[in-house]
Amino acid sequence: MAKATVKIPTPLRPFADGHAEVAADEADVGSLVRRVADTYPGLKRHLFTTDGTLRNFVTVYLNDEDVRYLQRDATPVKDGDVVSIVPAIAGGAPPARAQTPPTMLPVVPNAPSDALDRDELRRYSRHLLLPEVGVAGQKRLRRAKVLLVGAGGLGAPAALYLAAAGVGEIGLVDVDEIELSNLQRQVLYSSADVGRPKLEAARDRLEALNPGVRVVTHPGRLTSENALDVLRPYEVVVDGTDNFPTRYLVNDACVLLGKPNVYGSIYRFEGQASVFDARRGPCYRCLYPEPPPPDLVPSCAEAGVLGVLPGMIGMIQATETVKLLLGTGEPLYGRLLLYDALAMRFRELTLRKNPACVLCSPTATQHGLIDYPAFCGVPAAGAAPAGDGLPEISPEELKAELGGDDPPTLLDVREPNEWDIVHLPDAHLIPRGELADRLNELTGARRLVVYCRTGGRSSQATRLLLDLGFSNVRNLTGGITAWAQRIDPSLPTY
């Protein structure tokens, strides 16, 4: 119990014997407001609906914070706290007719437009049957704004379920076009969409699924320059990114803006999910203060991923998002959920706030967004691959040299299963991770051309070989994918 003061808004003072504030002893905000309403019953009908919940247009602040962003009714109060009841003011003209002529219309009595209409009542009936959702919860979802960063493996299933659930506004950030290799897991798209911008196809699909949903597209990359503006209008941010610079950017922007970040990540057969909200628990930086070295963690494009896996994780993210919006259940705050599809096992790790977190601790030193590609040690997204200063060879030059008198030795640094999909004739396979231990296999090679799928891993291998004393090593720009596109279209790409 704590002694706190409840400030009564001017219009309600006549119902509280004219008092501007009332003191009471209670443990949390909800009990405090109810106590005051019990003391002055005239307040009740103005604050609560007939079923005892706070009216939509009553906002309760604890000191300077809207309790909807704390623990709502259950937000604990301390001695000396001030709880303010503040009305949100709403109104408007009666519902418009299908076509509004420019002359005055008579008032048409109708259901207030914030009620669920007949179609909505049917569409969401299985939600409405749940006491944890109900009409109020469904309206809450309709008012909600959720941003999905990334419309790929994680964003696709999350977007479908959030749209189906009736989330009113879904924002999408992505720059990619749909490739055939996306369709194995990105269930938002179909074969006919290949080549279309993801945002365009996603909007069509989501609006077809639920015309009541507004899809807001943010084409272009999320950057330190635009992230705060892009994220600001949304209540919940769902991180479906596939790279560390953007992941740190999303985390940092969420911490700075005070928004929950529903995190998911996937790797081959394993996934992780959590809800980071620095106001209630750790942030992503508390878990991972520094990104891993850029060549340690391959992307899905390099490592592969089980197609169903992002579905599982993306749906966990969608579930957490809906729970946050409804204010129900136990969000994954401070818990890292680990999923292993091969073992079919879920585990959970407890995460703690890092007392020295540079971003969200009391001693934080970072108060704005930074240069994330530099922080993660990778070239800026969209920039040229990490070949700066490395000797390169184009597919056309390689073709000429292979047809000449002194062809170079081809070194393939991909994984054996990639080799099985496609490889260049007469190439030698040493996966990048084994290269340092298998240099003896290269002793006879005077001139080397290194390749991988698209040129990333091979540039690291080229760097390694040069550092180890090989003098004539070149990286095939664009990898075997560029070769297949420009030299030998009979080869498959993947």
Add this chain to the structure above:
Amino acid sequence: MRGVRLPEPLRAEIRAHARATYPDECCGFLIALPDPAGPDGPRTIVAVQRAPNEFEGERRRRFVIRPEELRAAERAIESTERVVAGFYHSHPDHPARPSTFDAEHAWPWYTYVVAAVTATDVPALRAFELDAGTREFREVPLTASVPADPRVTENLRASGAR
């Protein structure tokens, strides 16, 4: 039932705001001096202040003023004797008459001024108050007269109204 005094310069400002946001609804605050004649005496509006319409949807027939906006408006004048005494909003292509929705979201004590606006004109301004007992709107007399009170003229001048 108390009357509301809304001087002509402030009416002109509300009309200008309604025209500027047409066909969307506009909304704003009515700022008054405390009623010298007590809670039942006429209320004198001495300033109006525009507020952003934060409704997330069809603003042609809805408005929302967020609680943080109201808090900010109240804070800005808390050191003065003025108070936020109500709100105005426009009804594009509809009569200056509160809707069911208005009544469902209204609060007692406040004055609600509704402006009808069309593409070419702002033909009507009317004022309403919520009956706390029935939760229905009652129209209250709206006059343009300004009392010969130096506080009122001073505040009107301070609000930029001429």
